[in-house]
Amino acid sequence: MDEKHSVVIIGGGITGISIARDLALRGVSDILLLEKDALASGASGRNHGLLHSGARYVVKDPLSARECAQENKILRKIAPHLIEDTGGLFISLPQDPPSYVDEFIRGCKNTGVEFEELSISEALKLEPNLNPEILRVFHVNDASIDAFQLALLTAYDASINGASIRPFSKVIDIIKDGMDVIGVKVYDSLRRRTYTIRSEIVINATNAWANKVTKLIGIQLPIILDRGTLIVFSRRILNTVVNRLRPPSDGDILVPHHTTSIMGTTSISIDDPEKLLPSSEEIFSMVKAAVEITPEARSSRIIRAYAGPRALLSMGANNSSRELPRSYRIFDHEIENGVSGFISIVGGKLTTARLMAEKLVDVVLKKLGIRAPCPTHKESLPGADRDINYEDLAKKMKISNAAAMRIISRWGGMVREIINYANGEGTIVCSCESVHVAELRFAIEKLWAMNIDDLTKRCRAGMGPCQAMNCVYRLASILRQSNNFSADYILDYFIHFLRRRWRGEYPVMFSHQERQCILKLAIYCCLGNFDKLLKKYEVLPSAKRI
CATH class of the missing domain: 3.50.50.60 (FAD/NAD(P)-binding domain)
Known part of the structure; x- marks a missing residue:
């Protein structure tokens, strides 16, 4: 050993x-x-980014509802800097079963999930872009969380x-x-x-x-394996998490997440957790469901699609994934x-x-043979102290106040340590998400960031509307400068990153996104000569058809 x-x-x-x-x-x-x-x-990296209030489960899975309600409150205490308190709405549309409303109210009361009914006018004042045909609306403690x-x-x-x-x-x-x-x-x-x-x-x-x-x-x-597909819109269509008030089904939830909106999800049985490529049928069903929640989705650009695996506990004869707890x-x-x-x-x-x-x-x-009580419900995560003056931070990092606020929203009190990695520079590497070079260096040094994918997940660089079109080269350069990896290693992972992004973008190449992909491909080929690497790395093979 x-x-x-x-x-x-x-x-x-x-x-x-x-x-x-x-x-x-x-x-x-x-x-x-x-x-x-x-x-x-x-x-863990392929979900809605939703902090559940428990309301989604009050009718058919009361145990999960109670657990979510309890943990929702705990996470707000120990990780407030990772949560955007958007609140949540459950909306009933004409095509949703009216009887489910009474079941929902009864379930919330039985499980202790907090809720409040809003009038239609109150809901539309809160979210003007909601479908105006809504019949009933309930406010719950859902939130957006950076998973x-x-x-x-x-x-x-x-x-x-x-x-x-x-x-x-x-x-x-x-x-x-x-x-x-x-x-x-x-x-x-x-x-x-x-x-x-x-x-x-x-x-x-x-x-x-x-x-x-x-x-x-x-x-x-x-256990039963299940795949859920989600689509990402290039902007925040709504500022509140919105759920459909009906038995859990496909396309129930729209979540505002940082600068984007995430719509999902489907439920498809799979036999391998690696089989996660979204189908066109799933994507179109998500688009349709998003438009039912808010007509604004019709004119919003979809920038990518992805899918995540679920492991559900088998219940014997009844193994319909939507019915499993x-x-x-x-x-x-x-x-x-x-x-x-x-x-x-x-x-x-x-x-x-x-x-x-x-x-x-x-x-x-x-x-x-150890006796020790659990402290994790009261011990805050690093950065939970958010008492940071964004104007002071902006001056120290040589950035705008708006960029400083975005950085604080990602890291909370950890920005005190991140400042040490700025080296006097005021470089914003990703303009879509206002990511400072110091964040990337910190992620490489302290958070096991070993490739471009890692940097995007830790700092949100490349996760905004342009999907890394303008910053991926900078990410590769910073990774090379900050680590001992060889140039070949960086290039290999650069190609790997492009391939992964292409898999998420190709299924949603509708009119607006198709033009964006053509522009991105032109930039990669003209500036990076990646067209010369197509044969060696098999990168973006389907792009030849554009």
Whole structure:
């Protein structure tokens, strides 16, 4: 064995990262988290960015509704800088079943989910672009949350409290001694080496990938895999989260997210969590659903589409994904399968990840013989102190007041540390999202940013209306200057980034976006000579048809 750790966590999504933080804050030493790709690259980075009030689940999944309502309040206390308090509206349209309104009201009362009915005039005053045909409207405590930042700052907090975080480290085997799991075998894709780790406890927190891990020791978990497709509009169409007041179905929720709007989602059964390419049928259904909520969507440019995987707990005969609960389950494999030292957790939601981690760590500590209460419901994430004067920040970073406000909205009190990476420069790298060069350097130094994709997720560079058309070269240059990676490595990941962006843009190449893609392709080929690399890297192959 090359290494020894007390606990190894497989999976660098919000669940695994929250487990690492919980263990670290309870004083457990030698914690190691392993992620096969970048942090938050699975379901944790492919969702609505919605902080649920619980109202969506009050009718058919009351347990999830209560958990969401509870965790909503906790996250507002420990991570206020990551949340935009948009509020939420549930709207009933003429095509929605009138009987569902009474079920919704009754469900909210039974689960303790806060709600208030608004008059039509009040709703249209709050959101003038809403469909004027709305019949009933209820206000709830939904909000927009930056899922990437939630995951990454949770990981950062775990690391400064002693946990080790290793992205691009894939578990390729689980090592057993009889019926005891004693470690894992890992492939490090950056350094291209294989090594082994001994551990007292191995936690499988890979969610949609859970059965790929348990298969290594011959265990099958009772989960159903599901894909949800979302589309991103280039602007904020509404400033409030809007839900349809009907039984959960496709295209129910429109979320204002930073400078964009996210519409979703679908529910398609899949057999592999990697099969996430949105279909044209799903995209058109999302567009139609968005127009039903707000006619303004009809004239808004769609800049990309993406899909995320879900792991849903199987209910036996009734496995319709829309009918399955969004709750979670912990599998202690010593009890379930006679295999000690191995625990899995599946299901749940971004909103309830902290609670899931708390319950799982309770199980782990009992096995380790440690008694320590959970502190994560009251310990704030880094940056929660937002008492920053944006005018002072603007002067120190040599930027506009508006740009300073945007940076504070992303990082909160962490800007005090980020300023140290400015080096006296006032360079805004991404004008769409007002991203300062200091943020990128901080992400590379402290938040495991190892490629362009990582930088976009940590700082929102390239995630605005132009989708990195104007800043991707700068991101590559900063990555090269701030790290020891070779030019070939940077170029390889540049091409990888373009390929991933193309997969998200090609399905939504309608009139406005088609012209934008042609412009982007011309810039890449004329300035970057990427047309010369088409054959070598197979980048943007479908663009030849434009």
